[in-house]
Amino acid sequence: MTHDFDAWRARSPFYDETHDQLAQSVRTFIEREVEPYIDQWEADRELPRELHKKAAEAGILGLRYPEEYGGHSEGFDAFHGLVLTEELARPGAGGLGASLMTHGIGLPPILAMGSEELKQRIAPPVLAGEKIIALGITEASGGSDVAKLRTTAKRDGDDYIVNGGKMFITSGMRADYLTTAVRTGGDGAGGISLLLIEMDRKGVSRTRLEKMGWHCSDTASIHFDDVRVPAENLIGPENGGFMGIMRNFNSERLGMAMGCCAFARVCLREAADYAAQRETF
Ligand SMILES: Cc1cc2nc3c(=O)[nH]c(=O)nc-3n(C[C@H](O)[C@H](O)[C@H](O)COP(=O)(O)OP(=O)(O)OC[C@H]3O[C@@H](n4cnc5c(N)ncnc54)[C@H](O)[C@@H]3O)c2cc1C
Known part of the structure; x- marks a missing residue:
């Protein structure tokens, strides 16, 4: 039996090939743009602003946001959002998803309740990773x-x-x-x-x-x-x-719950790797 991140979760009946493709594309981004630098960012106590721009270009920031504000929602459902949460957890640094994706809690109230002027002024630069x-x-x-x-x-x-x-x-x-x-x-x-x-x-x-x-x-x-x-x-x-505020908490709770499951898989992977390497007596 393999003990990697993927092996610790049964295949979700709600995921199809589009969810697998998204997972692979986010994973490639994380391996290239995050994993080489994450220890330094942990020490710095913040993420670089350039990461937001790169994540926007990779389609991560705009996932499931309306096209008219610079997002891409066509063909994506709530489970694509959960796939993203899983992949952001995989490097084992909880702050990565929390801070890179704060627009996930800051922007929805504007899109749901704000004036058209406010949406046009705020959403495009946020989804482009500029703000x-x-x-x-x-x-x-x-x-x-x-x-x-x-x-x-x-x-x-x-x-x-x-x-x-x-x-x-x-x-x-x-x-x-x-x-x-x-x-x-x-x-x-x-x-x-x-x-x-x-x-x-x-x-x-x-x-x-x-x-x-x-x-x-x-x-x-x-x-x-x-x-x-x-x-x-x-x-x-x-x-x-x-x-x-209350409406925002619903999706936040779902994301937090998926994050907890994904981080548990990270812990299992780390423990299994360590147990396999460690030689005692
Ligand atoms: C890392 C981190 C990031 C965060 N990011 C944000 C953010 O971006 N934006 C934001 O607005 N907030 C943020 N928060 C704040 C977070 O939402 C609050 O910590 C949370 O809502 C709890 O509030 P509190 O810490 O004031 O605890 P309190 O509300 O003071 O609660 C303290 C304890 O009392 C318990 N308690 C409270 N009320 C009751 C009750 N009526 N009956 C029984 N028990 C009760 C609670 O369960 C808890 O155990 C963040 C917190 C952390 C730790």
Whole structure:
């Protein structure tokens, strides 16, 4: 019996030859563009920006996004997305998929709820790997109970003024854009909106966080001090952001679950390799 990454999973009845082709093409990309450098990126605590461009050119960033914004969705289903998650896990560095693919959590609310102007402005450069987008929900005061978030956005003429902060934000140090959950109304889920904040705006500051794992994924705490953001950056209706956040979590959970299974296979492969090499007594 072989003990490689592929042998540890029974053939999925939901995969056909197009899933196999995608797996092979992502694997070739990873072997050429990632595996020779991943240890250095782990030490650097972040991925190089060029990797996003290369991943876009290889069709990885745009997978299952609409053609009109630079993606390719025709012929791809949810299982192609899971194939991609598996292959990104294969090098054994959890931060790779997390940070290279943060647009997978930052962009969908814009495509689902944003204005056409916002979609056209943000999605093409992100899917081309020229800009990095992240998602800012969690705060220092807590992440599980999203309805209690405290960062405020107060309307002032044509702008919102944002004050507060976000915690544990993946790709937060490198992000150009942050899809940010803010309180625009009263207490609870009904007072939350989503606002796209450009990270070079005056009053935005960020601090790199050290973690136990996911080393090549830069993680930040982000502070907003009277940050002026144009109201046209609102994603969906004012006080209607909570549904957008919850809808995002569904695909995130599926991806996380597949990632866990794939990383378990990586651990088994590593353990089997080590057991085969090790000579005792
Ligand atoms: C590496 C990493 C990357 C992340 N990336 C992002 C990101 O990109 N964007 C983002 O917004 N967030 C991100 N997060 C934050 C993540 O979503 C939160 O850590 C998560 O939602 C939990 O929130 P918390 O850490 O504040 O824990 P808390 O909500 O404070 O929970 C602490 C503990 O209490 C338990 N608990 C909470 N509420 C209850 C309850 N009512 N009953 C019983 N038990 C309860 C929890 O299960 C947990 O064990 C990231 C976190 C990590 C570690």
